[in-house]
Amino acid sequence: MSQFGSRDSSFVAHDECEELMAVFAAVVYERGFGATRLAEVAERAGVPLATVSQQWPTEVDWLLETVAVSTRQLFARVADSFMSVEGDAAEALHQALAAMLSTMAEAPEMVSLSLVELPSLGPLVAERRVRAMELFCTFLGPAFAALDEPPPDPEGVSVCLAGGIWELIRRHALERRLHELPDTLPAVSYVCLSTFFGIDEALRVSARPAARPGGVG
DSSP states (O other): OOOTTOSSSSOOOOSHHHHHHHHHHHHHHHHOGGGOOHHHHHHHHTSOHHHHHHHOSSHHHHHHHHHHHHHHHHHHHHHHHHHTOOSOHHHHHHHHHHHHHHHHHTOHHHHHIIIIIGGGGGGGGHHHHHHHHHHHHHHHHHHHHTOSSOOSOHHHHHHHHHHHHHHHHHHHHHTTOGGGGGGGHHHHHHHHHHHHHOHHHHHHHTTSOOOOTTSOO
């Protein structure tokens, strides 16, 4: 098994449990969830099957926890990007969207788990999908707070934006084109910024490049 942080992915394993999640996601990305077995992943990771089965009794348990951990990492990175920009709410939202798209592009195995494999489980995960959408809507909260005149139905607007972006990313995942996600930043940013700040602000900011680490580009 690789050392923590050495994989070429934006998902960062902080301990052995998360490193196993990374191996699991990589195997599922190669073979599909239906063809993935605990024993195979344990062998790929170089650990006894008992180590895996004690942590996750079934493949579904492993899938659910891996998606939860990767989603928390994604949200934290997006929130950090949003908070790193001061005095320009439109730029802050733009950079947060840039961080979201680039992070997902660099972890296709995790995005595929969330948007391709997880929905295939049907009603079992319907509630989790709703919670994921709610998490993204929460991220939009500060943008609503920055408006002088919020829209008449902020929750409805959030769902429309989140649903559209969700579908865009899902299509990229299904077509194995997640590496192209950063190219969608101008369009995604324009839609979000024009909704919150108007067309002039959307045109001012949406075509800007993503910020370099340590500051706004």
